[in-house]
Amino acid sequence: MTIEFTLTKRQEELRSAIGSLARNVIRPQSLGWDRAHGIPEEFLLRFTQMAASMGGTAGAWGVQGLGATGEEASESAEKKKKSGGAMVSTVVAAEELATGDPALLLCLPGPGLGGPPVRGSGTPEQRERFFSVFKDMSAGLKWGAYALTEPGAGSDVAGIRTSCRKEGREWVLNGRKCYITNGARASWNVVFATIDPSLGRAGHRAFVVEKGTPGFSVGKIEDKMGLRASETAELVLEDCRVPEENLLGGEEKYQTKEGFLTAMKTFDNTRPLVAAMAIGIGRAAYEHAVDFVKERYVLSRPIPRYAAIAERLARVGRDLAAARILTLRAAWLADREIANAKEASMAKAAGGQAAIKACMEAIEICGAHGAVAEDQQLLEKWFRDIKVYDIFEGTGQIQRIVISKRLMPDLRSF
């Protein structure tokens, strides 16, 4: 134990390899993907194979890679020392990859955000059944997804209205889910529903709803401000009949409040990851502005006009560094299996804000070039991509509620 902030040799190699891939291979294609509203499957397949051959740690390839095989990512203390920590590696890699294109991370095949609840709450049979889908993707890529948000319940997860009732050996689901990443192309969605809204969290049930289940259909595909290469779908459940074997964890799991906890537990590990992605986008914009300024100005003399620009650049770099260290801390705590809800929320809140500021400042510093010139259009894209990072996985305000409750344990609600 000693305070130090250098990556292990292996982490450094991974960071460098992913970084060069992100900037040399991914970035040049990202505007095209944005305009085409998707990333070609051949590229995703090639990328997935390449990632596997580079042999990163279990989680090192971002959201979708997190436990892609469904195996626990936990390591022995000895292994942890050697690897530098799986979650630390993950956030380091996610930041690098996001400098190439943030949408790519969301498009990668695998269980996605559906992975953590199946892994954490599923029975051994369920884990085997639902993760085996991803074992062989040679015939086509496969995705999993996580369907919680509804038109009437976003941040207030406890307020979901999608209903479920038991009929014989099936559950019948009715309702709508929205803003579901990869929801339309997913082989299965983890869908949250309630047996009785008046029961609050105790009434929640989580189901794995497979593609093709009778009564399950895809509504509209959203037209978004940014992350346009990522699919965001509306899901419609009309007397959707789900076999009882697909109730996540089985009936007895729901005698406690664990249904809701299943939904929330997903976030303690994904928030640092989302923060890292945001920081990656912010860093891309910041580095773009630094390069732009270097070419246009000589900043070695204390001319006030230049000093003002220098100060703005410095503050963008500083705030990204602040968010990065909060993210590393949340990840480091996760690797040591220490509760990190507060730190994860700090990372997420700081990361989203620092990166939005970075993109806005970069555009301003580059002036009109930042918004229109052909060679600067990545900046315009990052500016559109970044806003949602202060919204999804819990808005900045929700993060502050989480932090407040940890600071004041007797605070139940506002």
Add this chain to the structure above:
Amino acid sequence: MIDFEPTEEQALMVTAVSQLASKLRERIRQTERDHGLPAELRLAAFEMGLGGGVAVPESHGGAGLGLVTAVLLDETLAVGDPAAPFALGGPGALAGALHELGTPAQASEWLGKLSSADRCGAVAWSEPRAHATRAGFCTTATRSGDDWVLSGVKAFVLNADRADAFVVFAQVDEAAGWAGIGAFIVERAATGLTVGERKVTLGLDAVGAFDLKLDGVKVGPAARLAGGEDFCRSALRFFVKEALKVSARAVGLSQAAFDASLEYVTNRRAFGKPIGHFQAVAFTLADRAMDLEAARHMVRRSASLWDAAATGAASERDALLASAQAVSMSLEGAMRAGDDAVQLHGGAGFMRDYPVEKYMRDAKQLGLCSMTKEQADQLGAAVALGVALDPAVVLPTPDLQAVFT
């Protein structure tokens, strides 16, 4: 590998210093009124190894415990009283100046001489005003045979009243601007040296700030600090490392302000519930907690990079960039912490019954010690842009903003 946890030895030292900090906290107002620490607490701090030489290598007469240890201890002490780390016995800021600018022999000699709870060193850098016609200091050092003669006025010198020796910066080559500055060790007893009146300051009352007048002060050739291969670069290292220690104190101050705020908003009730249970208050607290965590670990990370740079395991460039960011973040964070602490206390915060108005005043003055956040930002930008580190921009010169040293 990434690790946020101090060593066992560091943890033990932090625990001991933390107990001292509690005692300082109890008498924070008296220390302020007395313009100094009580002798017994200064002695206790000295016996714990505090007082300037923690991070100086053993080869230079220091404890050789590294900058990480130094910032951990300064942060811990400042939780008790943010002014205390400035008011200790021992060489203080002079230790760092001698480490970076002097030879091992010079440093060892003076760290040894000043190693006592009743002794003290000081650094005289700033001047009352910028030179009217050229870059550089108004204070000059001119040759007189083998000796040097120093003349001029230095300003904002902390602890000048009780200092036994000073590192005085002066112009040795007028034509060379900021590249023509030098530094000298000057003893308190030197003929022609006078310490001005104590200035009435905004905060940090436990430590005094003074002008230092030099009227033809003659020093021998051994008093000159050569400053290694590149004097300004060595001076920059001194200021940045000193600024990191000040930043650690800013983190300690932020922690104290945060603790006071949390306690107040938990106990103070309005409209039927603790005021902390209103979102506007709770979110303010959450934001300050985020600033505090980020600043704390940025300071520690920067210190670890300097420790690694000393053995070639990290680049000086990385250490400079991380430090500039940490300094900017922690000084700004401390000001927000102090301001919000007063704000959350409402009218009570304005009264001296509570410590938060002192934290707010101390925070503003901390932001003017060693390096300001504006200077840190200019340094950070210069490193990030990869331009030459022009002393006029990256050193805290009186041309831009004078600092307390």
